[in-house]
Amino acid sequence: MSSRPQSQRDPDARDDEAARRFVEKFALVLTQAGMARMPARVFSAILADDDGEMTAGEIAEALQISPAAVSGATRYLMQIGMAHRERKPGERRDHYLIGDDFWYEIIGKRDPVYSGLADALESGIDAVGKDTRAGARIEQTRDFFMYLAKEIPALIERWRDERIRDLGHP
Amino acid sequence: MSSRPQSQRDPDARDDEAARRFVEKFALVLTQAGMARMPARVFSAILADDDGEMTAGEIAEALQISPAAVSGATRYLMQIGMAHRERKPGERRDHYLIGDDFWYEIIGKRDPVYSGLADALESGIDAVGKDTRAGARIEQTRDFFMYLAKEIPALIERWRDERIRDLGHP
DNA sequence: CACTTGTTTCACAAACTTGTGAAGTTAAGA
DNA sequence: TCTTAACTTCACAAGTTTGTGAAACAAGTG
Numbered sequence: 001m002s003s004r005p006q007s008q009r010d011p012d013a014r015d016d017e018a019a020r021r022f023v024e025k026f027a028l029v030l031t032q033a034g035m036a037r038m039p040a041r042v043f044s045a046i047l048a049d050d051d052g053e054m055t056a057g058e059i060a061e062a063l064q065i066s067p068a069a070v071s072g073a074t075r076y077l078m079q080i081g082m083a084h085r086e087r088k089p090g091e092r093r094d095h096y097l098i099g100d101d102f103w104y105e106i107i108g109k110r111d112p113v114y115s116g117l118a119d120a121l122e123s124g125i126d127a128v129g130k131d132t133r134a135g136a137r138i139e140q141t142r143d144f145f146m147y148l149a150k151e152i153p154a155l156i157e158r159w160r161d162e163r164i165r166d167l168g169h170p
Numbered sequence: 171m172s173s174r175p176q177s178q179r180d181p182d183a184r185d186d187e188a189a190r191r192f193v194e195k196f197a198l199v200l201t202q203a204g205m206a207r208m209p210a211r212v213f214s215a216i217l218a219d220d221d222g223e224m225t226a227g228e229i230a231e232a233l234q235i236s237p238a239a240v241s242g243a244t245r246y247l248m249q250i251g252m253a254h255r256e257r258k259p260g261e262r263r264d265h266y267l268i269g270d271d272f273w274y275e276i277i278g279k280r281d282p283v284y285s286g287l288a289d290a291l292e293s294g295i296d297a298v299g300k301d302t303r304a305g306a307r308i309e310q311t312r313d314f315f316m317y318l319a320k321e322i323p324a325l326i327e328r329w330r331d332e333r334i335r336d337l338g339h340p
Numbered sequence: 341c342a343c344t345t346g347t348t349t350c351a352c353a354a355a356c357t358t359g360t361g362a363a364g365t366t367a368a369g370a
Numbered sequence: 371t372c373t374t375a376a377c378t379t380c381a382c383a384a385g386t387t388t389g390t391g392a393a394a395c396a397a398g399t400g
Contacts, residue, residue, distance in 0.1 A: 026294060047307065127191065
């Protein structure tokens with residue numbers, strides 16, 4: 001979990017200082033995409049960890065945050081399915097991990113967002129009147145989100161398939 | 171812009187009270203999807219307006235908010251391309267409008283988000299080492315976002331084409 | 341050119357969010 | 371059963387964000 005001084009580094013090995021910078025950089029992008037700060041940092045830290053698995057203590061240490069902050073962030077990450085927790089029998093510590101294919105899950109879960117928009121729009125069509133200009137506009141918008149709700153999961157499925165095929169022919 | 175009392179309503183005509191509820195409901199969904207409250211409300215109001223076009227005064231009146239709030243919200247909406255402003259010659263008022271096909275634009279603009287994630291991840295691969303487990307995981311994640319950055323615009327393009335074809339054969 | 345209507349800017353108060361220390365809870369190990 | 375390490379919950383202080391009133395600014399109109 002540590003690397004040599006810069007002057008004699010193997011360019012293919014881990015550079016802790018650079019890894020730390022990456023964690024903050026990636027967390028920042030996630031934050032800009034709407035994720036809260038601590039969950040973003042915690043997630044990035046686990047992502048950059050070689051095992052993809054850290055204890056709460058390791059997280060607190062790595063990010064210099066309180067156990068309370070770790071607890072809050074991990075609870076959130078687990079809730080939205082971006083991390084999960086494991087504890088081996090006869091272990092006191094929880095290990096937080098991110099799967100190797102969690103991204104499909106997360107993006108796939110945008111589905112409810114689009115469906116939610118489509119549902120809200122559905123009720124709007126009646127409110128403004130089916131045959132009004134607003135009605136037509138809202139209906140078209142609804143159709144678009146229904147399309148996304150259907151096609152995006154299919155897109156991700158396609159990626160999954162391609163990946164599996166690539167692993168078969170490396 | 172107004173409708174009869176409930177008791178004698180035409181079910182295909184506009185129901186102002188229901189429309190108002192829709193505006194708040196849809197704004198709430200947008201808010202949950204990460205949009206700020208006022209821009210979400212203003213956008214929803216214009217979406218539900220029959221002309222798809224409102225003056226700042228109409229917006230303030232409809233949503234019971236100050237001119238300052240309208241100004242801030244419209245500035246934001248225009249900046250991200252969800253609304254634009256028009257003023258006819260010899261008019262004192264600005265009219266804010268949303269196009270009939272703005273959604274493609276907006277979702278299409280997620281592209282930079284995915285590209286941004288892919289970029290940040292790219293730098294992470296070197297930081298943790300190309301041939302480490304973390305390196306492989308980050309690389310795979312980057313590939314996934316590059317895939318999305320490429321495929322989602324294509325998806326939207328496809329919708330556009332289908333729409334145009336539908337309009338040709340109604 | 342002054343008046344009037346409409347929009348933007350700005351400073352601020354209120355409301356909300358965030359991360360912390362400290363106390364409380366849980367469960368492994370002796 | 372008691373001890374202790376690990377995690378969670380809670381109240382709060384600090385920091386942000388949000389929407390407002392008031393004042394400044396722009397642009398038609400008489």
